[in-house]
Amino acid sequence: MKHSNKSLLVLNPGGEQIMRAVSFRDKTVFLVDKPRPEVAADQVLLQPLMAGVCNTDVELFMGYYQFEGTPGHEFVSLVEKAPGDPQLVGKRVVCEINCGCGQCSWCKTGNQHHCPTRKVIGIKDWDGAFAEYVKAPLANVHLVDEAISDEAAVFVEPLAAALKISQQIHINSASRIAILGDGKLGLLIALALRHYNPGILLVGKHRQKLNLAVEQGVSTFHIESPDLLPDLGKILGSFDIVIEATGKEDGIDHGLNLVKPGGAIVLKTTSHSPSVIQLSRVVVGEISVVGSRCGDFGLALAFLQNKWVNVLPLIEAVYELDDFRKAFDHARQPGAKKILVRF
Ligand SMILES: [Zn+2]
Numbered sequence: 001m002k003h004s005n006k007s008l009l010v011l012n013p014g015g016e017q018i019m020r021a022v023s024f025r026d027k028t029v030f031l032v033d034k035p036r037p038e039v040a041a042d043q044v045l046l047q048p049l050m051a052g053v054c055n056t057d058v059e060l061f062m063g064y065y066q067f068e069g070t071p072g073h074e075f076v077s078l079v080e081k082a083p084g085d086p087q088l089v090g091k092r093v094v095c096e097i098n099c100g101c102g103q104c105s106w107c108k109t110g111n112q113h114h115c116p117t118r119k120v121i122g123i124k125d126w127d128g129a130f131a132e133y134v135k136a137p138l139a140n141v142h143l144v145d146e147a148i149s150d151e152a153a154v155f156v157e158p159l160a161a162a163l164k165i166s167q168q169i170h171i172n173s174a175s176r177i178a179i180l181g182d183g184k185l186g187l188l189i190a191l192a193l194r195h196y197n198p199g200i201l202l203v204g205k206h207r208q209k210l211n212l213a214v215e216q217g218v219s220t221f222h223i224e225s226p227d228l229l230p231d232l233g234k235i236l237g238s239f240d241i242v243i244e245a246t247g248k249e250d251g252i253d254h255g256l257n258l259v260k261p262g263g264a265i266v267l268k269t270t271s272h273s274p275s276v277i278q279l280s281r282v283v284v285g286e287i288s289v290v291g292s293r294c295g296d297f298g299l300a301l302a303f304l305q306n307k308w309v310n311v312l313p314l315i316e317a318v319y320e321l322d323d324f325r326k327a328f329d330h331a332r333q334p335g336a337k338k339i340l341v342r343f
């Protein structure tokens, strides 16, 4: 695959290098000119090729993490500068988003996503990829094989998050597993975990989205009316494992209706409003509750390189950076699939 490495740099009168970037402030999207990031010896400067709009970006826009600045955490880039590893320059990479302190017990055991003082690219205290340039720790970068297109590579971060479940909870072919929620993450979880459990059932409200999963061999159940939600357990029976990916604060409550006594519920929803559940249901049913967030980029890259998951049908539209406002409005429409931004 060929990429033009055209320079987008402009010098302002003070000699500072300026770039174009998206900025969120006061629930407004701005397109601004700002200084290009400077990189330290253990960092890389990346030139994004394509980035995806995530529901987390919408939550940030609404005030999650009191975020202000440049969002964007699902992206594929060319390496522009890599003082610590010059051979990386010009290579195509994806980038893990958690930037730990490097010193604490979590960082030292490979769990920098739990570092109490971590920064997170495009989410917390670190400018993200909806910009002509973004910096990242050198250690966070993974090379992308030529077999993976830019469009597919944008999905590495959410696909890694989907696959994390396979590393947290024992899944075998005999487990009865349901995924609740047919949004972008629910679909990715279904497409990825069907390789661990061919009978996995995706439960959702959008027939068109469920059909995307059916096309890749996933069994589905369509909730035709919200009135059915309290009766799902009676209709579908109970499950050893329920994966809650509804994005809604009441998702866990509906999920608990489906878990067998002694079973597990995996939670993927990060909503800024709190969930209210009757905890005695967890106690009496002896249910394991597992929170699940970021995953293994190497595993996600292997899934894409081997074409075990086809993420391309999950793309709704591709916009240019200058049209970011349109892209973001489109991404916020109910039921929209993945919106990508091209640079
Ligand atoms: Zn995301």
Ligand SMILES: [Zn+2]
Pocket (backbone or CB within 6 Å): 100, 101, 102, 103, 104, 105, 106, 107, 112, 115, 116, 117, 118
């Ligand atoms: Zn740390």
